[in-house]
Amino acid sequence: MASKSDWAGRVGQEWARRVADMEDWLGPPGLAGLTALGKVRDVSVLDVGCGAGASSRWLAAEGAGVVGFDVSADLLAVAKAASGAAYRLADAAEDDLGGPYDAIYSRFGAMFFDDPEAGWSHIRGHMRTDAKGVIVAWRGWDENPWTALPAQWMTPILGEDVMAPSVTGVPGPFAWGDADYAKAVLAGAGWRDVALTPWTQENVLSMGTDPDPAVRAAKATMTISPVASRLKNASEAQVSAVREDLVSRFSEYVRDDAVWMKASVWIITMRA
Secondary structure, X not given: OOXXXXXXXXXXXXXXXXXXXXXXXXXXXXXXXXXXXXXXXXXXXXXXXXXXXXXXXXXXXXXXXXXXXXXXXXXXXXXXXXXXXXXXXXXXXXXXXXXXXXXXXXXXXXXOOOOHHHXXXXXXXXXXXXXXXEEEEEOOHHHOHHHHHHHHHHHHHHOOOOOOOOOOOOOOOOOOOOHHHHHHHHHHOOOEEEEEEEEEEEEEOOOOOOOOHHHHHHHHHHHOOOOHHHHOOOOHHHHHHHHHHHHHHHHHHEOOOXXXXXXXXXXXXXXX
């Protein structure tokens, strides 16, 4: 699974090259989280794990004063080119974040801290009293067939050990899949009124411009999904077999010239 160092390097570089494809996938749950944050005009907002800046720009357009933090210089370069907010290359779990802020937002940036309770306590220390917060985080591995199904399909080729599901509590996309764990982390870090609301929707899984939507979905899975890292030690023959199998399997999910897969997240609300 992608770690903080991966985001600062290889994964961040790959995502920076695929921003448009990733926004098609991550944009809808992200918007649900932004809506949950409420009115932000004249509100100072800390955007944790801002990536290429789509959420920061949305908040700025709504009248907020936004500072986005990320560990990926490549993603921040994309964010800065589009402007709309201030951005800083830093680890939000450890570095000085400025502030104090009136609100915090994080779209899929909450789950990668090595010590999540310490990290979110550090962040809370940069917030005003009663500051509101929203975190968008993936629910469990099994609740997200866009990654669970390809993992099952790839198991006969790569082996059960390689394709073992990601589990709650291990830094990575699905670290906060269990609601009780997420609540415990945030409560332990001093946040209050923590509530988790499930959000589920079918989104388009796609990357590139191939006319075959199943090929585009396979490319996305093999390039930037949580199961992509399982391929880094695979042989050329295994990679080829995985690609062929994914294209065949995804062809069964094509609708309206796209592969649609269910995405399930938590919309987490809280107060400092």
